Amino acid sequence: MKTDQQKWDKKYREKNFPNGEKPNSFLKNHIRLLGQGKVLDIASGDGRNAVFLAQNGWKVDAVDISPVALQKAQQLARRKEVKIRTIQSDLDSFPIEKGKYDLIAIFYFLDRRLISRIKQGLKKGGRIIFETYLADPAAQKLDAPENRKYLLKPNELLTRFGGFRVLFYREGVFKEGGKKRAIASLLARKN
Numbered sequence: 001m002k003t004d005q006q007k008w009d010k011k012y013r014e015k016n017f018p019n020g021e022k023p024n025s026f027l028k029n030h031i032r033l034l035g036q037g038k039v040l041d042i043a044s045g046d047g048r049n050a051v052f053l054a055q056n057g058w059k060v061d062a063v064d065i066s067p068v069a070l071q072k073a074q075q076l077a078r079r080k081e082v083k084i085r086t087i088q089s090d091l092d093s094f095p096i097e098k099g100k101y102d103l104i105a106i107f108y109f110l111d112r113r114l115i116s117r118i119k120q121g122l123k124k125g126g127r128i129i130f131e132t133y134l135a136d137p138a139a140q141k142l143d144a145p146e147n148r149k150y151l152l153k154p155n156e157l158l159t160r161f162g163g164f165r166v167l168f169y170r171e172g173v174f175k176e177g178g179k180k181r182a183i184a185s186l187l188a189r190k191n
């Protein structure tokens with residue numbers, strides 16, 4: 001059986017920028033609210049969001065299991081003339097340094113065991129920006145993972161970041177990366 005790394009490496013080898021080179025729309029639409037500082041892009045893939053954050057003055061750490069994806073992220077960064085730090089690691093065991101980040105970004109990756117590490121990794125006043133697939137009856141036939149464990153339940157992000165001040169939240173069917181998807185998006189601040 002293939003490991004997660006082999007599966008993702010293959011995907012990134014077969015297709016250039018499977019998620020596109022353009023940043024996620026929710027991130028793009030909120031970039032001016034976010035300020036600047038140190039950001040961790042979790043499961044960054046081939047760098048569309050990491051590079052965009054660097055272009056907007058952020059000092060970026062981008063972590064992903066796939067060295068192929070991270071190589072492409074570095075190529076994109078060079079092309080856009082910015083610097084990002086890439087870290088190849090399995091997020092099952094990746095330790096997030098406590099109180100290090102002003103922002104943690106996580107797009108289209110759901111591992112609920114990470115949430116307590118994310119909370120600890122943020123500075124006081126730091127923010128989480130999170131978007132991924134939502135279990136929604138309206139999502140049938142839309143782009144989504146088959147395994148339901150990768151789908152958020154309604155209100156789940158709000159509950160999991162219950163101690164945070166919510167700055168923006170939405171659930172529903174929206175267009176992202178050129179595809180219609182049922183998603184939830186959260187921007188929230190650590191108190």
Ligand SMILES: C[S@@+](CC[C@H](N)C(=O)[O-])C[C@H]1O[C@@H](n2cnc3c(N)ncnc32)[C@H](O)[C@@H]1O
Pocket residue numbers: 004008019024042043044045046047048049063064065066069089090091092106107108109
């Ligand atoms: C759907 S892609 C999202 C990429 C990026 N966040 C974006 O929105 O463009 C999911 C990413 O999670 C990474 N990934 C999967 N399992 C992982 C793990 N256990 N540890 C670290 N990264 C992992 C994959 O390599 C892939 O880049």
